Amino acid sequence: MSDRTLRYIIALAIAMLLIFQIGTLISGFFGMVWGLVSAIVVAAVSFLSSRLAKAGGKGSLWFLFPIVVFTLIPIALTVWRGVTEDQTWLDMLARLTPFTVGFAAPIILLLLAYYELRKRDIRS
Numbered sequence: 001m002s003d004r005t006l007r008y009i010i011a012l013a014i015a016m017l018l019i020f021q022i023g024t025l026i027s028g029f030f031g032m033v034w035g036l037v038s039a040i041v042v043a044a045v046s047f048l049s050s051r052l053a054k055a056g057g058k059g060s061l062w063f064l065f066p067i068v069v070f071t072l073i074p075i076a077l078t079v080w081r082g083v084t085e086d087q088t089w090l091d092m093l094a095r096l097t098p099f100t101v102g103f104a105a106p107i108i109l110l111l112l113a114y115y116e117l118r119k120r121d122i123r124s
Helices: 003-030 032-056 064-084 089-123
Strands: none
Touching: 003 032, 003 064, 003 089, 032 064, 064 089
């Protein structure tokens, strides 16, 4: 596979993780309908940002906009819910572990891989 194909696969995986996490977070707070609406909004913003990034060229940061916004919001809400409830550190760790392993760590790893592929493409 070429570096360009790998970048597209990584971008797709990041978008799918973002859509799932935001949809799950919103549906947990407000119900299934709002979860579906928020997933559609996240997909639309991600699609629009990818189009703007493509139009902006290699130096565009539009690709990172939805990732930063839709990653920081779920992390902040999840940590806030975990910190504000009266529970032990072990309970908080057990509650945050699935989020960290299933969302935060994969996003960070995929962003690092995308960044390295992009650097490799710019050098070529």
